[in-house]
Amino acid sequence: MSDYKKAPDDVKPDHTLDARGLSCPMPLLRTKKEIEKIQSGQILEVLGTDPGSRNDIPGWATRAGHEWIGEKEDDGFFRFYIRKK
Amino acid sequence: MGAFGDKIKENYKAFFQTTWSPMTGGIVIAFLCVFMVAWHRPFGIVGGIRNWADWLFYSIGLFSAWKQPPPHPLYFSSSVIDIGFLAGAWISAVIGKEFAFRVPPVLELIKGFFSGILMGLGAAFAFGCNVGGFYSATQNLAANGLVMFIGLICGVAIGLKYLFWEMEHIPAGPPGPTLLDKKIPPAVGFIAILIMIIAAFAYTNSSKSGADLMAGYLLIGGAIGFVFQRSRFCMVNGFREPFMTGDARMGKAVAISLIIGTLGIAIIKYMGLRPEMLYVTPCFWWGALIGGFIFGMGMVVAGGCGTGSLWRVGEGQVKLIVVATMFALSNSIFRYYFTQTGFLYKLGKPIYLPDYLGYGGSVILITVIMILWYLIIDWNEETNKFVYEI
Numbered sequence: 001m002s003d004y005k006k007a008p009d010d011v012k013p014d015h016t017l018d019a020r021g022l023s024c025p026m027p028l029l030r031t032k033k034e035i036e037k038i039q040s041g042q043i044l045e046v047l048g049t050d051p052g053s054r055n056d057i058p059g060w061a062t063r064a065g066h067e068w069i070g071e072k073e074d075d076g077f078f079r080f081y082i083r084k085k
Numbered sequence: 086m087g088a089f090g091d092k093i094k095e096n097y098k099a100f101f102q103t104t105w106s107p108m109t110g111g112i113v114i115a116f117l118c119v120f121m122v123a124w125h126r127p128f129g130i131v132g133g134i135r136n137w138a139d140w141l142f143y144s145i146g147l148f149s150a151w152k153q154p155p156p157h158p159l160y161f162s163s164s165v166i167d168i169g170f171l172a173g174a175w176i177s178a179v180i181g182k183e184f185a186f187r188v189p190p191v192l193e194l195i196k197g198f199f200s201g202i203l204m205g206l207g208a209a210f211a212f213g214c215n216v217g218g219f220y221s222a223t224q225n226l227a228a229n230g231l232v233m234f235i236g237l238i239c240g241v242a243i244g245l246k247y248l249f250w251e252m253e254h255i256p257a258g259p260p261g262p263t264l265l266d267k268k269i270p271p272a273v274g275f276i277a278i279l280i281m282i283i284a285a286f287a288y289t290n291s292s293k294s295g296a297d298l299m300a301g302y303l304l305i306g307g308a309i310g311f312v313f314q315r316s317r318f319c320m321v322n323g324f325r326e327p328f329m330t331g332d333a334r335m336g337k338a339v340a341i342s343l344i345i346g347t348l349g350i351a352i353i354k355y356m357g358l359r360p361e362m363l364y365v366t367p368c369f370w371w372g373a374l375i376g377g378f379i380f381g382m383g384m385v386v387a388g389g390c391g392t393g394s395l396w397r398v399g400e401g402q403v404k405l406i407v408v409a410t411m412f413a414l415s416n417s418i419f420r421y422y423f424t425q426t427g428f429l430y431k432l433g434k435p436i437y438l439p440d441y442l443g444y445g446g447s448v449i450l451i452t453v454i455m456i457l458w459y460l461i462i463d464w465n466e467e468t469n470k471f472v473y474e475i
Contacts, residue, residue, distance in 0.1 A: 021260020
């Protein structure tokens with residue numbers, strides 16, 4: 001995994017999952033479950049603190065056919081954005 | 086000069102600030118494992134942390150049967166390897182600005198506590214964790230390694246079922262704080278590297294018998310820990326993802342890594358450079374199987390195996406600090422009582438594959454099994470046949 005794709009500043013999520021404090025595999029597992037709750041075309045935002053998520057979440061999202069929008073760095077955590085296929 | 090300076094920055098970033106691919110990590114780790122055997126002995130994790138726990142229990146008088154104290158942690162191979170590993174992982178995390186004390190929700194800490202105990206028990210049955218009982222064991226041509234492999238897959242499959250159940254029925258809860266995030270300057274990591282090199286020189290210049298060996302354990306262990314954290318190499322991921330998301334990247338990297346290490350160590354043993362029975366332990370077959378199963382369940386709930394837990398400790402993940410602590414304490418206690426009761430000698434036999442298949446046959450067998458695993462998880466990545474429904 002090389003460069004981490006940055007999400008655009010004006011991205012508007014439809015639903016947020018707070019996975020902060022969780023470590024492998026819980027952030028990805030909960031993301032996989034949470035994306036079931038939104039409609040196709042909507043954007044899921046995941047908050048996380050595990051550095052591994054920066055690779056795990058985009059890796060899974062693209063493999064599962066969703067659109068990987070990107071990540072944003074916040075104070076002590078990351079925001080990950082996925083558009084459901 | 087500007088372009089050369091940019092090149093340095095680019096390479097620094099690629100080496101220290103991006104996550105290496107699993108395959109890169111796996112290949113480098115394999116070579117480092119071969120270097121460690123060539124130095125003196127195979128890479129392993131449990132012996133060191135057990136040594137530290139042994140000291141605790143011995144000091145408080147719990148291990149009354151022991152007439153002698155445990156080996157000194159600074160002059161004991163297993164302990165120095167773990168010190169090096171932890172330091173290397175920490176250095177990698179600090180330079181990569183990934184170190185922070187991350188406190189998870191209480192549920193995770195509780196999971197860490199119990200899964201650590203399971204890992205300690207599993208490692209007692211299998212004479213090692215995923216490294217000493219499986220990865221290094223198999224590279225050292227020990228039949229018990231292949232049996233633990235089967236146990237681990239089964240344990241992981243069950244452990245993951247529990248996580249799916251938990252996700253449906255138990256809420257995560259609020260996280261604890263994240264402390265020192267990006268507060269430690271990368272320069273501290275480089276200073277730590279310097280300190281490790283100085284320590285290595287101190288060992289080689291020491292008059293104490295056997296101290297010079299510690300230098301290699303410290304530095305090679307350090308390199309291994311660094312590469313593990315830098316590539317986030319994770320055997321739990323390798324076993325678990327085929328059931329969870331179908332992703333086979335890490336599993337394939339573990340397979341290739343294991344094959345490469347097997348080739349190197351087989352050469353060393355074949356040429357008589359190191360004793361054949363290194364890392365061949367008396368747990369073939371049921372100790373390795375049960376141990377693999379229990380350890381597999383534990384490591385999935387823990388979110389880290391032997392190495393995975395320790396490099397995450399180096400990264401500051403508090404859940405894994407709980408895991409590693411309970412892993413060490415429980416393994417120490419189980420091992421003590423297994424030994425006192427004689428149970429330790431009932432777990433199976435030490436089977437060195439070349440005694441039955443020759444060196445060529447052993448290497449071929451291990452390679453075929455690893456390639457089969459590689460192909461199955463690769464196929465599963467397309468077909469999702471083994472992936473659990475959410």
